[in-house]
Amino acid sequence: MFATIFIAYSFTFLLLKFMPLDAVEFIISQYIAGSAATYQDPAVINELRQSLYELFGLKGTLLEQYITFLKRLFTFDFGPSILAFPTPVMELIKRALPWTIGLLSFTTLVSWIIGNLLGVITTYIEVERGSRVAKILQGIALTLRPTPYYIMALVLILLFVYFIPIFPLPGAGGMLTPEFSFENIISIIRRFTLPALSIIIITAFGWNYISSRTLALNIISEDYFIYAELRGLPDSVVLKRYVLRNILISQITFLALQLGTIFSGALLVETIFALPGLGTIIYRAINTGDINTALGVLSLSMIAVSLATFVIDLVYPIIDPRVRFR
Amino acid sequence: MIFLNLIRNTKFRVGFILLVIIVILGSFSVYSPPYYKQWYRLPIDQPPRLSADLQYILGTTSNGRSVFYILVNAIKNSFIIGLFTALIASHIGLLAGLVAGFRGGVVDKTIMLLADVIIVIPALPLYILLAMFLRKVLTIYTIGLIVSVTSWAWPTRQVRALTMSLIEREFVITAKLSGMSSMKIIVSEIFPYILGWHLANFTNTVLYAIGSESSLAVLGLSILHEDTLGTMIYWALQYGALYRGLVWWVVPPVIVIILIFTSLYLISLGISEYINPRLRSR
Numbered sequence: 001m002f003a004t005i006f007i008a009y010s011f012t013f014l015l016l017k018f019m020p021l022d023a024v025e026f027i028i029s030q031y032i033a034g035s036a037a038t039y040q041d042p043a044v045i046n047e048l049r050q051s052l053y054e055l056f057g058l059k060g061t062l063l064e065q066y067i068t069f070l071k072r073l074f075t076f077d078f079g080p081s082i083l084a085f086p087t088p089v090m091e092l093i094k095r096a097l098p099w100t101i102g103l104l105s106f107t108t109l110v111s112w113i114i115g116n117l118l119g120v121i122t123t124y125i126e127v128e129r130g131s132r133v134a135k136i137l138q139g140i141a142l143t144l145r146p147t148p149y150y151i152m153a154l155v156l157i158l159l160f161v162y163f164i165p166i167f168p169l170p171g172a173g174g175m176l177t178p179e180f181s182f183e184n185i186i187s188i189i190r191r192f193t194l195p196a197l198s199i200i201i202i203t204a205f206g207w208n209y210i211s212s213r214t215l216a217l218n219i220i221s222e223d224y225f226i227y228a229e230l231r232g233l234p235d236s237v238v239l240k241r242y243v244l245r246n247i248l249i250s251q252i253t254f255l256a257l258q259l260g261t262i263f264s265g266a267l268l269v270e271t272i273f274a275l276p277g278l279g280t281i282i283y284r285a286i287n288t289g290d291i292n293t294a295l296g297v298l299s300l301s302m303i304a305v306s307l308a309t310f311v312i313d314l315v316y317p318i319i320d321p322r323v324r325f326r
Numbered sequence: 327m328i329f330l331n332l333i334r335n336t337k338f339r340v341g342f343i344l345l346v347i348i349v350i351l352g353s354f355s356v357y358s359p360p361y362y363k364q365w366y367r368l369p370i371d372q373p374p375r376l377s378a379d380l381q382y383i384l385g386t387t388s389n390g391r392s393v394f395y396i397l398v399n400a401i402k403n404s405f406i407i408g409l410f411t412a413l414i415a416s417h418i419g420l421l422a423g424l425v426a427g428f429r430g431g432v433v434d435k436t437i438m439l440l441a442d443v444i445i446v447i448p449a450l451p452l453y454i455l456l457a458m459f460l461r462k463v464l465t466i467y468t469i470g471l472i473v474s475v476t477s478w479a480w481p482t483r484q485v486r487a488l489t490m491s492l493i494e495r496e497f498v499i500t501a502k503l504s505g506m507s508s509m510k511i512i513v514s515e516i517f518p519y520i521l522g523w524h525l526a527n528f529t530n531t532v533l534y535a536i537g538s539e540s541s542l543a544v545l546g547l548s549i550l551h552e553d554t555l556g557t558m559i560y561w562a563l564q565y566g567a568l569y570r571g572l573v574w575w576v577v578p579p580v581i582v583i584i585l586i587f588t589s590l591y592l593i594s595l596g597i598s599e600y601i602n603p604r605l606r607s608r
Contacts, residue, residue, distance in 0.1 A: 003439065003443070007439075007440075007443045008443065008447045011452075012455065142337075142588070142591070142592065142595075143584070143588050145591060146533055146537075146587035146588060146590070146591040147583075147584055147587055147588075148537050148540065148541065148583075148587075150540075150541065150544050151540075151580055151583055151584060154559070154576065154580050155580060155584075157568060158568075158573065158576065158577065158580075161568070162568065162571065162573065169568070169569060170568070257445075259448075260446070260447070260448030260449065261448070261449075263448050263450075264448050264449060264450030264451070264541070267450060267451075268450075268541055268544055268545070271544065271545060272544065272563070282454065282545065283545055283546070286454070286458060286545055286546055286547055287546060294454065294455070294458060295455070297451075298451035298452075298454055298455050299451075301448065301451050302447050302448060302451050302452065305446075305447075305448045306446050306447060309446055
C-alpha cells in the first residue's frame with residue numbers, strides 16, 4: 001500500500017520532469033504580466049524562481065532532485081502560490097480543506113447508509129411480499145449509476161434554482177466564512193444543500209443501492225437464510241442479523257473503492273456551485289496557469305485518498321470476523 | 327446470431343435503441359454548414375433566442391451560433407474521443423491481462439502492481455495534471471491518450487482473472503498436452519471466452535472516456551476550441567447561461583450526456599448478462 005503512494009508520487013515527479021514547457025519561466029512570466037501595474041521586487045521574483053526550481057526538481061542531479069521533491073511532500077511545503085501570491089500553497093489548502101472534508105465525509109456517510117438500508121429493505125420486502133417498489137427503484141438506479149456528479153449538479157440547479165427557485169444561484173451570497181452565528185450557518189446550509197444532494201443521490205441510488213440489492217438477493221437464496229425463516233424468527237431479526245450484517249461488511253470494501261471517484265466528483269461539484277474548497281482552488285489554479293498550486297493540491301489529494309483507502313482496508317478485519325489476521 | 331440473442335435482453339435492447347437515436351442525431355453533423363464554427367462571422371447584435379427556424383431549432387448561443395449544430399458536432403467529437411480511448415485502453419487491458427494471466431510469476435506480479443496502483447489513485451487529479459502540462463498540444467486524440475493512462479487497469483484485472491481460471495480448465499490442458507503453441511492456445515482456446523467480456527469492457531471504456539473528457543472540460547482543461555459535450559457545458563457556464571436563463575443552451579448537452587451514459591451502461595450490462603447467465607433476472 002505504501003508502494004502505491006510511493007509510485008503515485010514518483011509518477012508525478014516523472015511527469016514534471018518530462019513536461020513539454022518550461023513551467024517555471026511560464027509561471028513567472030504569467031505572474032509578472034498579471035501584476036504589470038505594480039512594481040515587483042526583483043529579489044522576490046528570484047526567490048520565487050528558486051523555490052519553483054526546487055519544487056519542480058530542476059536543481060542538482062536526478063537523485064538529488066528526487067529527494068528534494070520527496071522532502072517537500074513530507075514537510076507539506078509546496079512553495080508560494082501564484083494566484084494569491086505570496087500566500088503559500090499550504091495556507092490556501094488549509095483554508096479550503098475543512099469545507100471539502102466536511103462535504104465529502106457527510107455525503108459519503110449519508111449516501112452509504114441510505115443506499116444500503118434502502119437496498120436491503122426494499123429487496124427483502126420485494127421477495128417476501130412481492131412489492132414492486134424495488135423494481136421501480138432499480139430502474140431509476142440504472143439511469144443514475146453512470147451519470148456523473150456534475151451533470152446531476154446541473155440538473156438540480158436547473159430544477160431548483162431556475163424552474164422552482166427555492167435555492168440561491170451558485171456563488172450568490174459572496175464568500176462563506178467559518179463562523180458560528182445563526183445566520184451564517186443558515187446560509188452555509190442553503191449553499192451546501194444542492195451540492196450535497198447531487199452527490200448523495202448518485203452515490204446512494206446509483207452505487208450503493210444496486211450493489212446492496214445484488215448482495216441481498218444472493219443472501220436470500222442462501223441456506224442459512226432459509227433456515228432462519230423456517231425457524232420462524234421475526235422479520236426484524238432476520239433482516240438485521242442475517243441480511244444487513246453480512247451486507248454491510250462487504251459494502252465497506254466497496255466504500256474503499258468508491259472514495260477516489262467520490263472525491264473527484266466532489267471537486268467538480270464544488271467548482272460548479274462555486275463553493276470554497278479544494279475544487280474551486282484547482283479551478284482557479286488552472287485558469288491562472290498556477291501549476292504550483294495545482295501540483296500541491298493534486299498530489300496531496302492523490303496521497304490522501306490512497307491513504308484513506310488503505311485505512312479502510314486496515315479497519316476491515318476488525319469489523320469482519322471472518323478475515324481476522326492471525 | 328449473437329446479436330439476435332442479445333437484442334432479446336431488455337437492457338441491451340433499450341440501450342441499443344437509445345444509442346441508435348443518439349448516433350442518428352450525431353450524424354446530422356455532416357450537414358452542418360461550414361460557417362457554424364466561425365462565430366465571428368455571425369451577427370452578434372442579436373440576443374440569444376429560441377426560434378422556429380430550422381437552422382436554429384434549439385436556439386442560438388450568446389454569440390449567435392446555432393445550438394443544434396454545436397450539439398450534433400459535440401456528439402460526434404465526444405464519440406470520437408470515447409472510441410479512440412476504448413480502442414487503445416481496452417486493447418492494452420486485453421493484452422496485459424492475457425499476458426499476466428498466462429505467464430504468471432514476475433510478469434504477472436509487475437503488471438498487477440501497476441494496475442492496482444492505478445486503480446487506487448483517484449483518476450481525475452492525475453488527468454488534471456496531465457492535461458495542464460499537455461495544454462499546448464491538446465487535440466481530440468491527446469485527450470484520448472490522457473484518459474487511456476488509467477482506464478486500462480480494470481480491463482486488465484478482469485481479463486487476467488478470466489485467463490487464470492481458463493488455463494486450469496481441461497480443454498486448455500488438453501490443448502497444451504497435445505502440443506499446441508502458447509500463441510495458438512490463446513487465440514483459439516482462450517480468446518473466444520474472453521471476447522464477450524472484452525466487448526463489455528470496450529463499451530464501458532467509451533462511457534468512461536466521454537465522462538472523463540467532460541469532467542476535464544468543466545474545469546476548462548479540454549480542447550476548448552472544439553465542440554464536445556463537455557466544452558459545450560463549459561462555454562454555456564462561462565457565458566453565464568444559468569444566470570441569464572438561456573436554458574436551451576445548457577439543457578441539450580445535459581440530456582444527451584445522460585442518454586449516452588445510460589445507453590452505453592445498459593448495453594454493457596446486457597452483454598455481461600448474456601455472457602454470465604447468473605447475473606440475469608436481477
